[in-house]
Amino acid sequence: MKKWKKRGAIVAGGVAVVGVAAALVLNALNSNIALYVTPSDVVAGKAPHGQAFRIGGMVKDGSLKRDNLTVHFVVTDLAKEIPVSYTGILPDLFKEGKGAVVQGRLGPDGNFTASEVLAKHDENYMPPAAQDALDKAKKPQGVAAQ
Amino acid sequence: MIAELGHFALILALCVAALLGTLPLLGAHYHRREWVVLARPAAQVFFLLVAASFVALAWSFYVNDFSVTYVAEHSNSLLPTMYRLAAVWGGHEGSLLLWIFMLAGWTVAVAQLSHTLDETMVARVLGVLGLVATGLLLFVLLTSNPFGRMLPAAENGRDLNPLLQDPGLVFHPPMLYMGYVGFSVAFAFAIAALLSGRLDAAWARWSRPWTTTAWIFLTLGIGLGSWWAYYELGWGGWWFWDPVENASFMPWLIGTALIHSLAVTEKRGSFKSWTVLLAIGAFSLSLLGTFLVRSGVLTSVHAFATDPRRGIFILVLLALVIGSSLTLYAWRAPKVALGGSFALLSRETMLLIGNVLLVVAAGSVLLGTLYPLIVDALSLGKISVGPPYFNTVFVPLMAPVLFLMAAAPLARWKHADVKQMARGLWIAAVLAVGAAIAIPLAMGGWTVLTGLGTMLAIWVGTSMGLQIAKRLKSGIPPLSFWGMQLGHLGIAVFVVGVTLVGGFQEEKDVRMEPGDTVLVGGHEFKFMGVTQVQGPNYSAARGQFEVTQGGRRSSTLYPEKRNYVSSSMPMTEAAIDAGLTRDVYVSLGEPLEGQAWAVRVYFKPFVDWIWGGCLLMALGGLCAVSDRRYRLRMRAPAAALQGATT
Numbered sequence: 001m002k003k004w005k006k007r008g009a010i011v012a013g014g015v016a017v018v019g020v021a022a023a024l025v026l027n028a029l030n031s032n033i034a035l036y037v038t039p040s041d042v043v044a045g046k047a048p049h050g051q052a053f054r055i056g057g058m059v060k061d062g063s064l065k066r067d068n069l070t071v072h073f074v075v076t077d078l079a080k081e082i083p084v085s086y087t088g089i090l091p092d093l094f095k096e097g098k099g100a101v102v103q104g105r106l107g108p109d110g111n112f113t114a115s116e117v118l119a120k121h122d123e124n125y126m127p128p129a130a131q132d133a134l135d136k137a138k139k140p141q142g143v144a145a146q
Numbered sequence: 147m148i149a150e151l152g153h154f155a156l157i158l159a160l161c162v163a164a165l166l167g168t169l170p171l172l173g174a175h176y177h178r179r180e181w182v183v184l185a186r187p188a189a190q191v192f193f194l195l196v197a198a199s200f201v202a203l204a205w206s207f208y209v210n211d212f213s214v215t216y217v218a219e220h221s222n223s224l225l226p227t228m229y230r231l232a233a234v235w236g237g238h239e240g241s242l243l244l245w246i247f248m249l250a251g252w253t254v255a256v257a258q259l260s261h262t263l264d265e266t267m268v269a270r271v272l273g274v275l276g277l278v279a280t281g282l283l284l285f286v287l288l289t290s291n292p293f294g295r296m297l298p299a300a301e302n303g304r305d306l307n308p309l310l311q312d313p314g315l316v317f318h319p320p321m322l323y324m325g326y327v328g329f330s331v332a333f334a335f336a337i338a339a340l341l342s343g344r345l346d347a348a349w350a351r352w353s354r355p356w357t358t359t360a361w362i363f364l365t366l367g368i369g370l371g372s373w374w375a376y377y378e379l380g381w382g383g384w385w386f387w388d389p390v391e392n393a394s395f396m397p398w399l400i401g402t403a404l405i406h407s408l409a410v411t412e413k414r415g416s417f418k419s420w421t422v423l424l425a426i427g428a429f430s431l432s433l434l435g436t437f438l439v440r441s442g443v444l445t446s447v448h449a450f451a452t453d454p455r456r457g458i459f460i461l462v463l464l465a466l467v468i469g470s471s472l473t474l475y476a477w478r479a480p481k482v483a484l485g486g487s488f489a490l491l492s493r494e495t496m497l498l499i500g501n502v503l504l505v506v507a508a509g510s511v512l513l514g515t516l517y518p519l520i521v522d523a524l525s526l527g528k529i530s531v532g533p534p535y536f537n538t539v540f541v542p543l544m545a546p547v548l549f550l551m552a553a554a555p556l557a558r559w560k561h562a563d564v565k566q567m568a569r570g571l572w573i574a575a576v577l578a579v580g581a582a583i584a585i586p587l588a589m590g591g592w593t594v595l596t597g598l599g600t601m602l603a604i605w606v607g608t609s610m611g612l613q614i615a616k617r618l619k620s621g622i623p624p625l626s627f628w629g630m631q632l633g634h635l636g637i638a639v640f641v642v643g644v645t646l647v648g649g650f651q652e653e654k655d656v657r658m659e660p661g662d663t664v665l666v667g668g669h670e671f672k673f674m675g676v677t678q679v680q681g682p683n684y685s686a687a688r689g690q691f692e693v694t695q696g697g698r699r700s701s702t703l704y705p706e707k708r709n710y711v712s713s714s715m716p717m718t719e720a721a722i723d724a725g726l727t728r729d730v731y732v733s734l735g736e737p738l739e740g741q742a743w744a745v746r747v748y749f750k751p752f753v754d755w756i757w758g759g760c761l762l763m764a765l766g767g768l769c770a771v772s773d774r775r776y777r778l779r780m781r782a783p784a785a786a787l788q789g790a791t792t
Contacts, residue, residue, distance in 0.1 A: 006490050014502050021506045024539045025513060032535035036528030054530060068657050069744055088655045089735035089744050092716045103530075 034103055043080040047106055054103045055082060055112060061097045075102060075112075086114040094119040149214045152202025153293035156243075159195035159250075160283040162188055166253075166276030170269035174341070185269040186257045192279065193254035200247045203292055204234050213299030216240060216292040222305035222712045224683035232316040233306045238456075239292035241319060245436065246282050248320070248327040249275065256331060256356070263352060270338035271331075278330055281463045289456045305683065305712035314374035322367030322394055326432040328360020329397060332404065333429035336422045337471055340478045345422065350412035353425070355771045357408060361401045362767035368394050369760030377720055382653065382731055382748045384756055387536040392515045393435030399508035400428040403501045410497055414559055416485030417498070419475075424501075426471045431508070433464050438515070489561040496554035496562075500547050507543040511536065541595070548602040548641065551634055552609035556616070570612040578605035589650050589751070599645025606638040626773035633766030640759025646752040653749075655735070659742045667749020669730050670694045671703075676734075676743065684708040686719070689734050689743065693723060700730075707734045729753050 035053045037046065047053055055075055063074035070087045073096075084102050094100055094117060104114035166188040173181025203216075207230045212218040220236045235244040253275045260268050286292075309315075335353040339345045371394070376384045385391060404424040410417045437460040488494040514531045521529050552574065556567050582601030586592040610631055617623045652667040660675035674690040686708040693701045703721035710717065720733035728751045735744030 009490055010495070010498070013499065017499070017502050017506055021510055021539070021543060024542055025510050028535040028538040029514075029517065029531065032532050032538070034530045034532060036530065056528075066738060068738070069655055089733075089746050092718055 036101075039075055039077045039080040039082045042082050042106065042112075049106075052103060052105050052115070054101055055084075056101045057082075057099070059094070059096050059098060059100050064096050075100065082112050083110070084112045084114050086117050090117055091119045148202050149206050149211065149293045149295065152199045152206075153291065155195045155199040155202065156283065156287060156293070159192055159199060159246075160280065160287060162192045162195060163276050163279040163283055166192055167273055167278075167280045168276075169273075170276070171273035171341075174266045174269045174273070179265075182265055182269040185272040188276070189253045189257035189272050192276070193250040196247050196250035200234075200243055203240060203243060204231055206293075207231060207234055210303070211299075212301070212303050213295050213297070214292075215294045215296045218296065218300040218303045220303065220306050222303040222683060224712065225303075225306055225311070226682055228313075228316060229306055229311050232310070235319045236306045236310050239286070239290040241323075242282070242286050242290055242436075243292055244319065245323055245327060246279065246286060248323045249279050249282065249330060251324075252328055252331050253279065256334075260352075267338055267342065267344075267352075270341055271334045274334035274337045275330060278334075278467070281466070285456075285459050285463065289459055302712065305710060308684070308708065308710045308713065308715050308717040309378060312374060312378050314370055314378065318367060318370040318374055320367075321363050321370055325360050325362075325364025325367050325401075326394070326397060326435065328356070328363055329401060329425075329428040329432050331360065332357040332401075332425045333471070336425035337474065340422060340474050343478065343481060345418045345482050347412050347415055350408050350418075350421065351776075354405070354408050354412060355776050357401070357425075358405050358767050358771045361398070361405055362764045362771075364394070364398050364401060365760055365764045365767065368398060369757050369764075372760075373757045376753070377722055379718075382651075382720070382733075382746070382750065384647075384753065387514070387533040389515045390435075390439050392511050392536075393431075393438045396508045396511055396515075397428050397431040397435060399504050399511070400424055400431055403504040403508075404428050406497050407501055410494060411485070414486045414488070414494060416488065416494055417501075418482050418485060419479045420498075420501070422475060422479070422482075424505075426468070426475065427505075430464070430468045430471075431512075433460070433467060437461060437464055486560065488559070491557070491562045491564065493554055493557040493559050493562060496550050496557055500550045500554065503543055503547045503550075507540060507547075510539045510543065514539070541598075545598060545602060548606055548637065551637065552606045555613050555630065555634075556609065570616070571609065574605055574608035574612060577608045578602070586649060589646065591649070593649060596645055596649035599641055599649075603638045603641040603645065606634060606641070610634055610638075624773055624775065626770045626775070629766045629768070629770030629773065631766070632769055633763050636759045636762030636764075636766055638759075639755050639762055643752050643755030643757075643759060647750050647756070650751045651749060651753075654747045656745055656747065657738055657742055658745045659740070664745075664747055666747045667728070667730070667751070668695060669700070669749060671730075671732065671747050673743070673745065675741065676737075679706070681708065683712065684710045684717075687734065687737070689721075689732070689745070691721070691732050693730055703730070703732045705732045705734045707736075724754055726754065727752060 035048060036056055037048075037053050039055060039057050041047060042055060057075040057077045060074040060076045060081060063072075065072045069089075070085060071090060072083065072085045074081045075084050076082070084104075086102070086104075098119065101118040102112065102114040103116040103118070104112055106112050166185065169181045170185035170188070173179070173184070205211075206214045206217050207221055208227070210217070210221065210223050210230075212221075216237060216239050217233075220240070221230050221233045225233065233240075235241040253272060256271055256275070257268070260271075263271075332353055335349065335356065339349045368391075371391070372384050375386065376382065404421065404427075407417050407421045407424055411421045437457070514535050517531055518529050521527060553567065553571060556570060578601045581604040582597045583592070585600045586596035589596075614623075614631060617627060654664060654666050656662075656664050658664065658673040660673055663670050663672045665671075670693070672692040672694070674692060676687045676689045679686050679688045686706040688704050688706045691703040691705070692699065693703060701723040703723060705721040706719040708717040708719055709715070718733050718735075720731055722732075723730045728749065731748035731750060733746045735746055737743055
C-alpha cells in the first residue's frame, strides 16, 4: 500500500474514533444531565417536566418526619418550600437546618420524590447549589428592604 | 520556632529551585559547563530543604503545636499519633507541601540515578523540574503557607475530618501524589529532548522506567482511594465518577497510553512526536487535577475551603506550563525525524489505535468533568453530569481497547500476518464467546454488560496463555515480558470484578429490630442489637450481626455509627466480611423508633477482584522496571568508561 494511502487510512480511522466518541458523548450528555433548580424556581413552574432534576436548598428545621424507611422533609431557599420524600438511608451529614441537594422528580401534587439525597462531608460546608439558592432568594428581598 | 524554621527552609528551597530552573538550562544552551554541573548539587540541596520543611510541619503536628493555624485546623490532641502524621496532608496547604516534597524526591532521584546520562541532558531534565518546583513553591508560599501562626494559640485543634481518619487514607494521598508528580519526570525528559533536538530511542529508554514507576504509584493510589471509598463512605460503591476521582483517572489513562507509546518509540523509533505530546498531556492533566481539586471549583469530599486567589494562581501556572510546552513542541516537532515505517496491519497500528482510544476516553472524561464548570461559568445554569454519562461513553470506548490488548502482543512489528495471528486467536475467541454466554447465565441472569465483560476478560486471559506458550518456545522470556503479562492479567481480573459486581450485587435498605433477619445474596443477616462503645476521640453505637449461609455461621459483623467528639460529625463505619468470591457488607443507617435501626445490607460478588486487578497491574509495572536491560544499559557505558581509563 502506498504511503499516503496508509496515512490516509490511519487519519480516517482516527477521525472515525473521535466521531463515534463525540456521538456517544452528545447522546449521553443529553440524557444524563441533571439541572439544578431552586425551590423558588420550582414553585414558579420553571422546573423541567417529566425529567429528573436537582433541587438545592436548606432542610427546614422541624420538617423531618420518619415513616419506617421513608423520610419526609422540606427543602427551602427561605422564600419558597418544597416537600420532599425519600426512601432509604440518608447520608451521615444530613441534618435539619443544613444544606442539602436532592435529585429526583416532581409529582403532579407538587411533592418531590427524591432518588438521591446529597449532603456534603464537612459540617460547615454548604453545597454551592444550596448556597446559590439561598442567595438568589435573598437578593430581591434585600433590594426591597433598602 | 520549628514552624518558622520550616517556613524559612521552604523560602530557601524556592531560591534554590529558581537557581536550578535557570542556570543549568542556560548553561546547556550556551555550552557553559560550570553552569551545567550545578544541576546535581542544586537538586540535592533543594531536596534537603524541602524535606526539612516537611519534617518541620510533621513535627508541629506530632507535638500538637496548636499555635500553627494549619495544625489547629486539622488535628486534635485526642487524635491517635498515626492520624496526626497523616493529618499533615489532611488539608490544602499540607497536601501541597506533600506535592512539592514528592517533586523534590523525584528530582533528587533523577539526579542520583542518572550518572550514565550525558551531563547536558541531566542539566536540562533537572532544570525543567526546577522550573516546575519554582511555580509550585511560589504558589505555596504566596497563597497557601502551612506555617502561618495564630495568636493566641488555640486551646485544642478542630480535629481531622473523621472521613480521613482511616489507615487507607494514610497511604492514599502519598501514593497518588507520587504518581501525579512522577509524570513530571516524563514531562521533563520530553521537554529536555525537545530542547536538545535529540528525540531518539535512547531518550525513550531513559524515560521508560521513570514513566512506568510513576504509573505504578498512580495505579496504587487510585486503587487505594477506590478501596477506601468502598469501605469508608458506607455506600458500598467503588467508583463514583466524582470529579476528583476523574482528576486522578485522566492522567492514568494518558499515562497508560504513554507507557505503550514509549515502548514503540524505544523499540521501533516511531511515534516520537506522539510520545512527546502524551508526556506533556499526562503532566498537564496532573496539574489540572491539582487545580480542580485544590481550587475549590469542584465540590466533593476533597474540596477544601475556597480561596479564589488559589484557583487563579494554579490556572495561570497551568496555562504557562501547557502553553510554553506546546509552543516548544510546535517549534521543534517538525524537525523530528520519522521513525520506521509500518504496514496498516501491524503491532504499531494496533498500539496506535489503542492509544487514540485511551486519549479519546480521557477526553470524554475531561468533558464530563468540566462541562458543569463551563456551563456555570457562562451563567447558563447549574447542572450536574452523573455517572450514567461516564458509563455510557466509557464502556464502548474501552471495549475495543481490551480487544486490541489481547491481539496486539501476538501481532508482529512492521507487518503482521493475519493467518498466523488467527491460528492462535480463534481458540481465545471461541472460549471467550462460550464464557460470555455460560458464566452470566450460571450466576443468575444474562445481560449485555455481563456478557461483554466476561467475554473481554476471558479473551484477554486466554490470549495471554497463547502469548506465554509462544514466547516460551524461544527460551525464558525477560522480566519485562512478564511485566506486560501481569499488567494485562490485572486488567482482566479488574474487568471480572467490575462485571460481576455490577451485574450480580444485591442491596437492601431495611428497618430491623433486634432479632430480625434479612436474606441478601444467599446470606442470612440476624440483627442482635446495638451497644454503646467509646473510641479515643469518638463515641459509637455498635451493631452486631450474625451472618449465616446455608445454616452455617459464617461471620459476625460489627458496623458502627460514630460521633466524633471535637467536630460532632457523625460517621458510618461499615463492617465487611471480605472473601475471594464475595464480600458481605453491613452498615448502620440511623436509629428509628424504639430499638429499631435503618440498616443497609450488601452482597458483593467478586468485588475484591477490582483492587486485586489494580495490585496485579502495579506488580506488572514493577516487573517491567526491574528488567535487566535497564540496569545493563546503565552499567555498560560506565564499564566502557572504566575500560578507557585503565
